[in-house]
Amino acid sequence: MVTTSLPPALLPRRPLAAVLLAVAAALGASGPAAAHHAFSAEFDAQKPIELKGVVTKIQWTNPHSWIFVDVKDATGQVTPWAIEFGAPYSLMQKGLRRTDFPIGVEVTVKAFRAKSGKAVANASSVTLPDGRGFYTAASDSPEAQSSSAR
Secondary structure (H helix, E strand, C coil): CCCCCCCHHHCCCCHHHHHHHHHHHHHHHCHHHHHCCCHHHHEEEEEEEEEEEEEEEEECCCCCCEEEEEEECCCCCEEEEEEECCCHHHHHHCCCCHHHCCCCCEEEEEEEEECCCCCEEEEEEEECCCCCEEECCCCCCHHHHHHHHC
16 A cells, blocks of 8 residues: 555646656657767768868758858859768867858868768868868767777
8 A cells, every 4th residue: 555645636647647748758858869870870871972162051960060062163063961960069179169160161071972972961071261170989880980990
């Protein structure tokens, strides 16, 4: 038998409803954590690519930052690319700031293509117009794995 010090008037009349409400609140508070993914889930380690183009947009957000770059091919055709970077805090630890990517600046990005074949990539390094280069690889990317094995 369960005993309680609460008077009967204060006990929940529908304990299942109280439990469901608590579970729903906990799930709602978890936020966008489900959006986080492993490198290998979305990107192909066998398809490195180098992109040189003009920044059109930046999203400095968790869990991944993104820059959007218009890349011109040899024929002059422009393809908009979405390039995934790490979390803002991680990028700042490496010396990168949001202000390093003003709209219209040209950048060179070494990355790995998305498995989907779309114009999406995961950055391993970026070179800015002033010549500064930054290693940006995710901890589970092929470049990070090979550097930790050294």
